[in-house]
Structure formats: structure tokens, C-alpha cells
Amino acid sequence: xxxxxxxxxxxxxxxxxxxxxxxxxxxxxxxxxxxxxxxxxxxxxxxxxxxxxxxxxxxxxxxxxxxxxxxxxxxxxxxxxxxxxxxxxxxxxxxxxxxxxxxxxxxxxxxxxxxxxxxxxxxxxxxxxxxxxxxxxxxxxxxxxxxxxxxxxxxxxxxxxxxxxxxxxxxxxxxxxxxxxxxxxxxxxxxxxxxxxxxxxxxxxxxxxxxxxxxxxxxxxxxxxxxxxxxxxxxxxxxxxxxxxxxxxxxxxxxxxxxxxxxxxxxxxxxxxxxxxxx
Numbered sequence: 105x106x107x108x109x110x111x112x113x114x115x116x117x118x119x120x121x122x123x124x125x126x127x128x129x130x131x132x133x134x135x136x137x138x139x140x141x142x143x144x145x146x147x148x149x150x151x152x153x154x155x156x157x158x159x160x161x162x163x164x165x166x167x168x169x170x171x172x173x174x175x176x177x178x179x180x181x182x183x184x185x186x187x188x189x190x191x192x193x194x195x196x197x198x199x200x201x202x203x204x205x206x207x208x209x210x211x212x213x214x215x216x217x218x219x220x221x222x223x224x225x226x227x228x229x230x231x232x233x234x235x236x237x238x239x240x241x242x243x244x245x246x247x248x249x250x251x252x253x254x255x256x257x258x259x260x261x262x263x264x265x266x267x268x269x270x271x272x273x274x275x276x277x278x279x280x281x282x283x284x285x286x287x288x289x290x291x292x293x294x295x296x297x298x299x300x301x302x303x304x305x306x307x308x309x310x311x312x313x314x315x316x317x318x319x320x321x322x323x324x325x326x327x328x329x330x331x332x333x334x335x336x337x338x339x340x341x342x343x344x345x346x347x348x349x350x351x352x353x354x355x356x357x358x359x360x361x362x363x364x365x366x367x368x369x370x371x372x373x374x375x376x377x378x379x380x381x382x383x
């Protein structure tokens with residue numbers, strides 16, 4: 105009896121292993137199919153939107169830094185004014201009645217581990233008033249461990265806070281909204297991206313950032329109107345998609361400038377004092 109039970113157990117385990125191998129093979133095939141569908145119609149080029157937006161407004165420009173991946177950089181936008189950084193800069197200028205100087209260091213294809221290099225590349229003495237971070241999609245597709253992603257995010261937020269910046273983290277978008285990815289891979293990516301977004305939210309908040317859930321804020325729009333929300337590759341946002349994303353991020357940025365978080369030194373910008381604060 106024990107021998108029969110052992111043989112049955114071995115058979116069941118073998119069957120499950122075979123199913124697992126088959127599922128992995130199917131997912132790998134679907135991933136290859138999705139890559140072919142998405143392609144790279146935009147290349148890696150994004151519009152150069154770094155400049156002072158609304159320069160005719162009075163006052164010293166607010167410094168806005170944008171970090172992260174292709175979504176943060178604005179891949180798929182055809183005009184510089186349509187990138188999320190430019191959209192956010194214009195919104196901040198309207199809200200504060202001050203010009204906003206945009207600096208974008210986001211890199212197409214970046215993982216969360218790339219944030220350190222983006223910070224290292226900043227000019228010595230540069231001190232942003234607001235820093236926007238959008239990253240995570242590549243961590244999901246490249247299967248980066250959750251603990252690794254969140255550790256890099258915490259380090260980046262803490263470094264930005266040490267610079268005196270108010271930090272806004274837009275959490276990983278729900279990759280389940282991408283229709284060019286077939287099922288069941290799309291559902292798997294949705295679960296993984298939601299899991300990462302939840303971990304990002306907890307990590308960023310504990311490190312002193314303000315968090316905006318992009319899935320909750322704009323995910324419904326991307327699911328309901330994919331032809332309008334996505335660009336020609338069906339993966340990156342269109343100009344309208346970026347506009348909706350920036351509109352979702354703007355209230356957090358305005359609130360951060362209006363009521364800045366305390367830092368360890370109690371002085372956000374020692375070199376310029378209160379001149380850089382929201383007014």
C-alpha cells in the first residue's frame with residue numbers, strides 16, 4: 105500500500121512538473137509574440153523637453169526633476185509639450201504662478217536599479233524642488249526580485265530627500281491594460297505589476313515621498329479607451345495618455361510644494377532659503 109501511494113505521489117508530482125514546463129513554454133512564446141507586436145516604432149528617442157516652462161511668469165523658477173523609465177521620459181510623445189515632464193511643469197507653473205525649469209534624467213529601458221546612476225549624473229549642487237519618479241515596468245518584465253526593486257527605490261527617495269526635494273512617486277502602471285500582450289501572460293503581468301506597485305507605495309511613503317497609484321488614478325482610462333490612451337506601439341501612452349497621467353500627478357506635486365515635508369535638517373534648500381518654496 106505504501107509503495108502504491110509513493111508511486112502515485114511521484115506520478116502526480118511528475119504531471120505537475122510537466123504542466124509547469126508547458127505553462128512556462130507557453131508564457132515564453134506569448135512574451136516573444138508580444139515583443140513582435142509592440143516592436144520599437146519610436147526607437148529610443150524622446151522629445152527634448154528640458155527648458156524653463158512659462159518663463160514670463162514672475163519669480164525664480166521652480167526646479168522639477170523627472171526620473172525613471174520610458175514612461176517618465178515620455179517615449180511615444182511626438183512633441184516636447186506632450187511629455188509627462190512638460191505637462192507637469194506647465195501645470196505647476198499655472199498652480200504656483202512661477203516659471204518651472206524641467207530637467208529630465210529618465211532613461212528608456214531603465215529599471216529601478218538605474219535610479220542611482222540617474223542621480224549620480226546630476227550636476228554638482230543641483231537641488232530640485234520637486235522630483236517625479238515613475239519606474240517599475242521593466243522590473244516586472246525582467247523579473248527583478250521585489251526586494252531588490254524596493255531597496256533601490258528607497259535609496260533613490262532618500263537621496264532626493266537629502267537634497268531637499270519633495271518626491272512624488274507614480275507607482276508601476278498595471279501592465280494588464282496592455283492589450284498587445286495576450287492572455288494568460290497579460291493576467292500574470294497584471295498581478296506582478298500590482299504587487300510591485302503596492303510594495304513601491306509602502307516603501308516610498310516610508311521614505312518620505314508622496315505616492316500616486318497610477319493604476320487607480322488612470323488605469324481605468326487605459327483599460328476603457330486603449331486606442332486613445334496608448335500610442336502606436338500599444339504599450340506606451342499616447343499624448344492624451346500622458347496628459348491624463350500628468351493630470352493625476354499634479355495635485356500631489358502642488359500639495360507637496362504648498363506643505364513641504366520636514367527633512368532631517370529642517371531646511372529644504374539651505375542655499376536659497378524660502379525663496380524656492382511654494383507661494
